[in-house]
Amino acid sequence: MRASKECPFCPGNEEMTPKAVAVYRDDGVFVDGETRIRGWWARCIPNMYPAMVPDPDAPTPEWMAMPARGGHEVIIESPDHESSPAIFDDEKIIRMIRVYADRYRYHTDRGSSYVSIFKNWGREAGASLSHTHTQLIALPxxxxxxxxxxSAISSMPSCPYCNIAEREASSERLIFREGVWICIAPFYSQTPYEMWILPCKHISSILEMSDSMRLELGRSMKKALQRLSVLLNDPPYNYMIFQMSSNYHLNIRIQPAISKIAGFEKNTGIYINPVSPEQAASELRSVL
Ligand SMILES: [Zn+2]
Ligand SMILES: [Zn+2]
Structure with a gap:
């Protein structure tokens, strides 16, 4: 396993981070005490610069505002300094999905209204450290x-994501299938080479998945990231898990951070994407 002396996410440097709220090892899940726990395969720590905290100050009375009540964690998915989900084996990738589910459950059980799980990979995509990690922000x-x-979904006669999954499973925008999951270049891609991974089965959140579905999801994420890495030479990217406790259709969106969000996008909320999803899907299919 590769390590770096300066990296706070590497094994041996646990004292450089706040105490972990969950330490995952073969013999169970633990919480750091005065002495940091070693021998982990994943570790979840409070963010050093949290956007949300459990006990926020009252917001200013000057404008309408909500207190920033919630949680902000960093999930270190692997002790290996050089690894990443694009090269994880089956065991590592399913562990990562299990940790996501575990922390998602933790925050929803404590009353968070929305739990955002996302990964920034590469400096241009917002990652300040190169050691692989995911962020979780629990919102009130x-x-x-x-x-x-x-609100749009509730006004429709049936789930639009089920419709997308059914139609795109045999379209030219399909990149690959993995069990009940499909990976597509969405018709309305916001960025070049955007990919969506969604199940052809209606589930709202990561908590509704069987172990085999989790493994297939992990494999899908790995395959998608691997293709992206080969095609675009390990580009910076963000992935986001879109999910709700109920009445939703879980989906994961991967967006390479290779185009700039500039004046027009900021002025209108409309994205100019120079690569058609059909072209992106064809290139992403052909690389592996
Ligand atoms: Zn490291
Ligand atoms: Zn659905």
């Missing part, structure tokens, strides 16, 4: 993006 409200989506 459903964010506007999801509110808008949920």
């Amino acid at each position: 409200m459903i964010p506007p993006l999801l509110m808008r989506e949920v």
Whole structure:
């Protein structure tokens, strides 16, 4: 296993981080005490610069605002300094999905309205450290993006994601299938080479998955990231898990951070994407 002396996420440097709220080892899940726990395969720590905290100060009375009540964690998915989900084996990838589910459950059980799980890979995509990690931000409200989506879904006769999964499973935008999951270049891709991974089975969150579904999801994420890495030479990217406790259709969106969000996008919320999803899917299919 490769390690770096300066990296706070590497084994041996656990004292450089706040105490872990969950340490995953072969013999169970633990919480750091005065002495940091070693021998882990995944570790979840409070973010050093949290966007949300359990006991926030009252917001200013000057404007309408909500207190930033919630949680902000970093999940270190592997002790290996040089590894990443694109090269994880089956055991490592299913462990990663299990940790996501475990922390998702922890925060939803404690009343968070929305739990955002996302990964920033590469400096241009927002990662400040190169050691592989995922972030989790637990919110006291459903964010506007999801509110808008949920309200649109509730006005439709059936689930639009089920419709997308059924139609795209045999379209030219399909990149690959893995069990009940499909990986597609969505018709309305926001960025070049955007990929969506979604199940052809209606589930709202990561908690509704069997172990075999989790493994297939992990394999899908690995395959998608591997293809992206080969095609675009390990580009910076973000992936986000879109999920809700109920009445939703879970999906994962992978967006390479290779195009700039500039004036037009900021002025209009409309994205210009120079690569068609059909072209992106064809290139992503052909690399492996
Ligand atoms: Zn490291
Ligand atoms: Zn559905």
